[in-house]
Amino acid sequence: MSMVTTYLSWALLVLGGFLCVSGSVGLLRFPDFFTRMHAASVTDTLATGMILVGLMLQAPTWIVFGKLVMILVFVLLTSPTAGHALAKAALHSGLKPLLPGKGGKIDADPRPSAGGV
């Protein structure tokens, strides 16, 4: 039984690490703020979940397992909320998403005074 959990946790850790890196590469390469938010939230939720579950499989005691479950539940609840608050604040302050064809020009002038909102 322990071999299976060891290999499973290793696989989860490696996949979580890969998702972390790919997400932050996406954070760098995407053209627009709102697309970068997608890349960031991929790393925030799935990679964190994978790595924490990978750690759970190797947890020595039940207390450590319980703490990891609490951390996972907390992060999975708060990071989407933070992402939502971030998007709302950005939109509220006039940051236009990069929508082709629907007026969201590449160099849209989102300043509220210029009627950007």
Added chain:
Amino acid sequence: MFTAAAIAVLVAMALALVRAYAGPTLYDRILAVNVFGTKTVLLIAIVGFLTGRPEFLDIVMVYALMNFITVIGILRFFEYSVSHASANSETIKEQ
């Protein structure tokens, strides 16, 4: 195996810092700081397991709480400063 995951998380943090530095608008920087905070949560958990000290998970819990509150605090500050657009426009103008 923990070292591989720790290295991956460190690379992710470095890339998030690059985005924080390069980010044109203010909100890119807040997003990068948020990603950096979440990765710190992961890094401390992994290092806790790496060094065989499970108490690190308490630090991770506190840090996850702080990261969330920080992002919400910053947003609350900047979101309602849009009324006097000058405070916010120079960050958006450079997009």
